[in-house]
Amino acid sequence: MKKLLHTLLLLLVVGAAHAQDDIDSLIAIDEVAVVGRRPMKQIGVQRTQFDSVALKENIALSMADVLTYNSSVFVKSYGRATLSTVAFRGTSPSHTQVLWNGMKLNSPMLGMTDFSMIPSYFIDEASLLHGSSSVSETGGGLGGAVKLSTRPKELDGFHLQFAQGVGSFSTFDEFLHIGYGNERWQLSTRLVYATSPNDYKFVNRDKKLNIYDEDYNIVSQYHPTERNRNGAFTDFHALQEIYYRLTDRDRLSLTAWYTASDRELPMISTSYAEEEEIENRQREESLRTLLGWERIADRGRIAAQAGYIHSWTAYDRKMSLGGNSSTESPSEGIPDGTMEYSRNHLNTLYGRFSGEYLPSERWLFSAEVAAHHHRSRATGKEVIDEEGTHRIGFKEQRTELTATATARWRALPWLGVGMTLREELYDDTLSPLIPALFLDGELLRGGKLVLKSSLSRNYRYPTLNDLYFQPGGNPDLKPEEGWSYDLGFDWRLGQGKKLSFDGSLTWFDSHIEDWILWYPKAMGYYTPDNVKEVHSYGIEVETTTAWRPTKDWLVELHASYAWTPSLNEGEPFSSADRSVGKQLPYVPEHSASATLRLGWRRWEAGYKWCAYSERYTLSSNGSSITGTLEGYALSNLSLARNFSLRWCDLSLKGAINNLFDKEYITVLSRPMPGINYEIFLSITPKWGCKKSQQ
Numbered sequence: 001m002k003k004l005l006h007t008l009l010l011l012l013v014v015g016a017a018h019a020q021d022d023i024d025s026l027i028a029i030d031e032v033a034v035v036g037r038r039p040m041k042q043i044g045v046q047r048t049q050f051d052s053v054a055l056k057e058n059i060a061l062s063m064a065d066v067l068t069y070n071s072s073v074f075v076k077s078y079g080r081a082t083l084s085t086v087a088f089r090g091t092s093p094s095h096t097q098v099l100w101n102g103m104k105l106n107s108p109m110l111g112m113t114d115f116s117m118i119p120s121y122f123i124d125e126a127s128l129l130h131g132s133s134s135v136s137e138t139g140g141g142l143g144g145a146v147k148l149s150t151r152p153k154e155l156d157g158f159h160l161q162f163a164q165g166v167g168s169f170s171t172f173d174e175f176l177h178i179g180y181g182n183e184r185w186q187l188s189t190r191l192v193y194a195t196s197p198n199d200y201k202f203v204n205r206d207k208k209l210n211i212y213d214e215d216y217n218i219v220s221q222y223h224p225t226e227r228n229r230n231g232a233f234t235d236f237h238a239l240q241e242i243y244y245r246l247t248d249r250d251r252l253s254l255t256a257w258y259t260a261s262d263r264e265l266p267m268i269s270t271s272y273a274e275e276e277e278i279e280n281r282q283r284e285e286s287l288r289t290l291l292g293w294e295r296i297a298d299r300g301r302i303a304a305q306a307g308y309i310h311s312w313t314a315y316d317r318k319m320s321l322g323g324n325s326s327t328e329s330p331s332e333g334i335p336d337g338t339m340e341y342s343r344n345h346l347n348t349l350y351g352r353f354s355g356e357y358l359p360s361e362r363w364l365f366s367a368e369v370a371a372h373h374h375r376s377r378a379t380g381k382e383v384i385d386e387e388g389t390h391r392i393g394f395k396e397q398r399t400e401l402t403a404t405a406t407a408r409w410r411a412l413p414w415l416g417v418g419m420t421l422r423e424e425l426y427d428d429t430l431s432p433l434i435p436a437l438f439l440d441g442e443l444l445r446g447g448k449l450v451l452k453s454s455l456s457r458n459y460r461y462p463t464l465n466d467l468y469f470q471p472g473g474n475p476d477l478k479p480e481e482g483w484s485y486d487l488g489f490d491w492r493l494g495q496g497k498k499l500s501f502d503g504s505l506t507w508f509d510s511h512i513e514d515w516i517l518w519y520p521k522a523m524g525y526y527t528p529d530n531v532k533e534v535h536s537y538g539i540e541v542e543t544t545t546a547w548r549p550t551k552d553w554l555v556e557l558h559a560s561y562a563w564t565p566s567l568n569e570g571e572p573f574s575s576a577d578r579s580v581g582k583q584l585p586y587v588p589e590h591s592a593s594a595t596l597r598l599g600w601r602r603w604e605a606g607y608k609w610c611a612y613s614e615r616y617t618l619s620s621n622g623s624s625i626t627g628t629l630e631g632y633a634l635s636n637l638s639l640a641r642n643f644s645l646r647w648c649d650l651s652l653k654g655a656i657n658n659l660f661d662k663e664y665i666t667v668l669s670r671p672m673p674g675i676n677y678e679i680f681l682s683i684t685p686k687w688g689c690k691k692s693q694q
Contacts, residue, residue, distance in 0.1 A: 014120075018452040025462070027322045038447050039407045043416035043452050044438025044487055046130040046506055048542060048560075057606075057638075058653060058680045059163045059175040059192065063148070064115035069608040069636070071128060071592050072540060072562035073144075075115070075259040077666050079673070080198065080265050081233035081598065084116040088143025089131060089508055090536035090566025090587050093482075095460060097112035097134060099139035100148045101255060101290055103307050103350050104138065108374045108398060111539050115178040116149070117259060117284070121175055125149045125551045130540065131484040131508055132404045132456035135436035136366075136420045140460040142482040142512055143536075148256060152243040153188060155181030158528075161684045168676035171196035186243040191236075198231035198266075200673035203663060206269040228673070229275045231266035259284050268669035281317045286311040290350075300357040307350035316343045345377045360366045361408040372400040376464050394468040401425040414442040424608050431479070434458060447492055452506075462528070466516060472527040480530075482512040503543035510536045520574070533570040534584065538563045561592040568619065579619035586667075588612040588631070602643070608636040617668050632664035649680040 027573035054070045064084035068075045076093070077084040084092035097104065103391045104111050127147045134141035153159070157179050165173035172195055179188040204226045211220040242254040265280040267273065287310045294303040317340035380392030402425070408418040409659040418438035424431040436456035443449040462477040488506030515532035540562045547555045566584045573579070583589060590613035611633035618627045640653035654677070661675040 048128040095142040119215035134456035152186035153423035202671040309348040
């Protein structure tokens, strides 16, 4: 790695020698201020929009990384290429809905989304919809929603881009983009491949080794330095996009996203087993496809989509039994020594029809109907219980129908009002009407200071695992119900000037009843029940400051912060229950992030920072060694140089992660890597492509 860093520095120095040649080929363009009326669709909406720089920073990033350093939401991660979930406003990961081009990505079996499985290089637009703002897009987002999309590149000719990443722990990342476009067609193929033994070193604070004197008396103790054991991963993603423009108003699209992943789940820090004694592995294959049609009219648009999702996941945890560890039992088809075994198959059919109509500058109407049909099958090991021998698992299906109508009215030039009504049907269960009200008013002309507020009701229905998992599923579960309130300000100052300042400040308050919790039974397994009422409230702050002192320089700072008490206000579960009035487990009360970008000509330096306060692993907020995880702050540093050669555009970047070598854990008994390095090289040939939008 030291040789790679030396090579990077050498190339950057050589690039500096050619900086003037690059500058001479640039044409300085004066800034132009563009002033327009705020979109009607944004009336009262609390939204965080990510820019393309954050999404395309480097090929090693997943959407979990993007959210960690560019928002104040809590990302609970087990490390790279392991489960990473996102929680809004003190809720659980299953209360965060995720949409990709309008289609839900949340697993109907688990209810949540693994953001480590979403390469940021596959996402062209991403935004967060906080609280009530998610109701217009999807149901069940008691905390909020993450909206992801891909879009055509508007190429004219052929396009090719290849990026190679090399990092610590023998980590390799590759990205390839091949595209072609003309007036009618836009074709795009994106491939991402990542592999690593992921065997970073860490000081194991959960173990102590003794030092003995000559008489075998303990004279001292120390924490051993170990490697992350059994943490290797191989991920492959392929995204194929086809767009065809039928007329100036009509466009067809076909998008297919394939994922194949083989990941070991690292051994916990309290394990004394040898690496070869335990195999803990998860494999996944998924295919998501979308066929779409869209027509743009003078005063609106209509669109239709049809989609299909196939997902297969396998989890195995095996203990070595000598020579028989790899032998399969003919009766069960499961290797001997297997402690845990599961196979999940999921097939989803999806359809959606939506439209918007703008009868005047003061009114906007939109409506949508959507359907999801899930067919799932879960299979586990055979067990022997009171009813005899049987295979753990279930085979179920579910149909979800939703209808949404929204009206937004610009009552006065400075006052906007919006209302959304949503209805959902899960199999034969019809939800009560789900309303959302929005209001905003300009306190300073031109949208320089805007007051925003919203109020909504929302529901989240139990997942298939909640209802049918064996053993322990509870078919009598009630849906979780929540009310959310928001009040805040948005400001946009200095637009079009050398110094600009944008931001938002929001107070939110949320009450969720019938919170679903899995708890242990006397029989030795877990079961879910509606046992909690959760009150979550707090403040969210987000600011972006951009300063361009000269045409060659750019300084940009984006920062966010959230204060999120999330308290259990339900009845005690038992006489020993000490969770009432306490912060929910794994929900930090304080979270913050910041990114600083410094650009000079073709150079760019970046600094990223994130911080989380302490988290509790126990609902009682116990202060035991295992009950509290210390808060931590992380820093990353990067330096990049762009070259414009006759035959290609070249980008070279180096990054240092965990700059100050901080020891930290996000999840109990899962130490994270210390300081580590990455180098990225991106090449974009100029042949065959007249223009491209990156």
